[in-house]
Amino acid sequence: xxxxxxxxxxxxxxxxxxxxxxxxxxxxxxxxxxxxxxxxxxxxxxxxxxxxxxxxxxxxxxxxxxxxxxxxxxxxxxxxxxxxxxxxxxxxxxxxxxxxxxxxxxxxxxxxxxxxxxxxxxxxxxxxxxxxxxxxxxxxxxxxxxxxxxxxxxxxxxxxxxxxxxxxxxxxxxxxxxxxxxxxxxxxxxxxxxxxxxxxxxxxxxxxxxxxxxxxxxxxxxxxxxxxxxxxxxxxxxxxxxxxxxxxxxxxxxxxxxxxxxxxxxxxxxxxxxxxxxxxxxxxxxxxxxxxxxxxxxxxxxxxxxxxxxxxxxxxxxxxxxxxxxxxxxxxxxxxxxxxxxxxxxxxx
Amino acid sequence: xxxxxxxxxxxxxxxxxxxxxxxxxxxxxxxxxxxxxxxxxxxxxxxxxxxxxxxxxxxxxxxxxxxxxxxxxxxxxxxxxxxxxxxxxxxxxxxxxxxxxxxxxxxxxxxxxxxxxxxxxxxxxxxxxxxxxxxxxxxxxxxxxxxxxxxxxxxxxxx
Numbered sequence: 145x146x147x148x149x150x151x152x153x154x155x156x157x158x159x160x161x162x163x164x165x166x167x168x169x170x171x172x173x174x175x176x177x178x179x180x181x182x183x184x185x186x187x188x189x190x191x192x193x194x195x196x197x198x199x200x201x202x203x204x205x206x207x208x209x210x211x212x213x214x215x216x217x218x219x220x221x222x223x224x225x226x227x228x229x230x231x232x233x234x235x236x237x238x239x240x241x242x243x244x245x246x247x248x249x250x251x252x253x254x255x256x257x258x259x260x261x262x263x264x265x266x267x268x269x270x271x272x273x274x275x276x277x278x279x280x281x282x283x284x285x286x287x288x289x290x291x292x293x294x295x296x297x298x299x300x301x302x303x304x305x306x307x308x309x310x311x312x313x314x315x316x317x318x319x320x321x322x323x324x325x326x327x328x329x330x331x332x333x334x335x336x337x338x339x340x341x342x343x344x345x346x347x348x349x350x351x352x353x354x355x356x357x358x359x360x361x362x363x364x365x366x367x368x369x370x371x372x373x374x375x376x377x378x379x380x381x382x383x384x385x386x387x388x389x390x391x392x393x394x395x396x397x398x399x400x401x402x403x404x405x406x407x408x409x410x411x412x413x414x415x416x417x418x419x420x421x422x423x424x425x426x427x428x429x430x431x432x433x434x435x436x437x438x439x440x441x442x443x444x445x446x447x448x449x450x451x452x453x454x455x456x457x458x459x460x461x462x463x464x465x466x467x468x469x470x471x472x473x474x475x476x477x478x479x480x481x482x483x484x485x486x487x488x489x490x491x492x493x
Numbered sequence: 494x495x496x497x498x499x500x501x502x503x504x505x506x507x508x509x510x511x512x513x514x515x516x517x518x519x520x521x522x523x524x525x526x527x528x529x530x531x532x533x534x535x536x537x538x539x540x541x542x543x544x545x546x547x548x549x550x551x552x553x554x555x556x557x558x559x560x561x562x563x564x565x566x567x568x569x570x571x572x573x574x575x576x577x578x579x580x581x582x583x584x585x586x587x588x589x590x591x592x593x594x595x596x597x598x599x600x601x602x603x604x605x606x607x608x609x610x611x612x613x614x615x616x617x618x619x620x621x622x623x624x625x626x627x628x629x630x631x632x633x634x635x636x637x638x639x640x641x642x643x644x645x646x647x648x649x650x651x652x
Contacts, residue, residue: 208639217643230647234639243639244646250630252638257630259645266627268634276635323637339640390627392620398631405636407628411617419618426506433502440644441625453617457628459641 197287197301200316201279201403207321209252212237215294215344221337223423223438230440231342273386277402282381283311291315293324294341303403306380309333311461312403320346328442328461336462337442378471380464382406399468404460406468411455415448438462445469499523504534508541 214235220227234243240253249260258265279285283303291300298315305311310333315325325340374397376384382399389395392411399406417433424437424444434447442459456472458465499520506512507520524530626645633641 205636208637217639217646219643219647232643232646234643234646236639241638241642243642248646250626250633250642250645252633252642255634257633257642259626259630266630268631323640326637326640339643386631388631394619394624396624396627396631398628400632405628405632407624407631409619409624409627411619413615413617416616416618421621426511428502437621439625440647441629442644444621444625446619446621453619455619455621455624457625459632 194287195299197285198278198280200287200299200301200321201285201314203321204314204316204323205276207317208236208323209241210238211320211322211346213320213322213344213346215341217243217339218342219337219339219440220335221438221440221442222334228440234341268386268388273398274383276385276400277381277383279402281383281402283401283403284308288313290318293317294344296324296344298324305464311464315340328459330461331463336438337459375471375475378406378468380467382468382471401460404458404464406456406458406460406465408472409455409457411453412451413453414451415446415453420446449473499527499530501533501537504530504537507534508537 215233217232217234218229219232220229222228232243232245232248235241240251242249242251244250244260247260251258251260256265256267283305286302286304288300288302291298293315297318299318301314301316302310303312303314309329309331311329313325313327313329314323316322317324324344325338327335327340328337330336374384374387378384378399381401383401384397385400386398387395388398395410397408397410399408415433417435420435421437424435427434427436432447432449434445436446437444441457443457443462443465445454445456445465447454454472456465456469458468460468503512503516503520507517512520524534629642629645
């Protein structure tokens with residue numbers, strides 16, 4: 145029944161006849177405190193309590209391998225303007241994980257990756273490589289409205305390019321930090337590739353993850369041969385993290401920009417075009433014949449130049465890949481004109 | 494396609510039956526109205542036929558002598574051509590000289606093909622699917638492994 149005059153002017157009817165002066169002072173101080181607290185709360189930035197998007201993405205890098213989780217994953221990508229969808233299962237138990245369907249599976253444990261399809265096991269020497277760039281090294285990150293993915297609440301981190309356009313969205317489980325969905329967008333804001341959980345089960349009783357067979361690590365390439373230029377940086381923001389020589393002699397240059405990755409595989413010789421997958425779009429890079437594909441892995445480009453066969457693979461937006469390949473061309477002394485060609489399979493030309 | 498210039502690459506792709514249906518129709522439409530491009534297509538076809546008809550040839554014992562001799566002939570014929578031209582010799586003679594020079598050049602080319610075949614670069618079939626998996630595999634180290642490796646678990650090219 146007590147009544148506070150928040151303006152400090154005592155109302156004749158607000159105070160009981162028998163109230164003592166000390167109690168009145170206490171009431172006044174309490175009221176002033178409430179006013180002050182309200183003012184402070186209203187003047188603080190509204191997002192002050194929001195999670196840091198960089199920290200959110202950083203936590204996703206290890207969350208899925210440290211969480212007991214099982215679920216169904218859907219990969220959707222666009223070829224010639226038409227969507228393709230493939231599904232696979234995934235489970236992790238904190239020590240390892242398996243992703244795939246039937247005989248086509250990838251098993252991981254620490255730095256070991258085993259492909260059941262290829263029957264190969266590889267231990268990547270990540271510890272010796274350059275560290276992964278920060279998530280915001282090449283992209284501006286912010287938080288969008290939260291969303292729901294596979295029945296779970298998710299924070300949404302958006303990555304924007306220099307033009308301010310959203311080029312990727314990352315949906316992160318609010319409880320486990322597991323990346324539930326990842327969308328890559330083109331310059332027009334259309335999703336060109338999406339990887340997402342459609343069903344999620346978080347429980348201790350998820351099935352065991354198989355142990356990868358003994359690895360056969362690729363021979364590390366301490367330095368690329370002179371015939372294979374290895375620029376330390378590719379536009380717009382890729383950094384060389386490692387270079388590897390595979391058993392077949394191919395040299396892999398591995399780049400990352402903090403959110404996306406790109407590999408350039410280089411082999412000596414000329415392209416035997418009868419051996420590449422059907423489909424794709426034929427074009428030219430540096431005046432040489434080339435093919436580009438939109439795949440579940442992202443963008444794949446094959447071309448030949450200067451006695452080398454080059455294959456680029458990247459999960460980045462297609463125009464970002466095009467910019468990076470222009471750097472590859474420039475590093476080899478060619479006039480880069482690849483952008484329109486790389487964008488071809490996505491139906492933009 | 495209407496904005497794309499017709500190129501020998503497109504004609505090669507036409508001959509190799511590598512064009513999609515729409516592009517093929519457009520290329521054939523361009524050919525139908527251009528005698529020049531029809532001639533180019535004919536040349537390409539004849540060249541391919543000629544090259545494919547070439548079998549492996551064992552160089553005879555006197556091959557080097559003949560090549561060296563033909564090289565002399567080239568020089569001599571060129572010098573002789575200049576003198577004869579200056580004296581106003583007939584056009585038919587000059588054509589024979591040019592033909593002989595062509596034969597000599599072909600012989601030199603044959604030396605390159607038959608005697609030094611190792612100079613031809615290796616034809617490489619890039620294992621595109623394996624490269625895609627290797628990329629996903631490396632990318633999954635140090636970042637979200639499940640979403641990164643999902644592509645390995647599905648049909649990469651959607652077939």
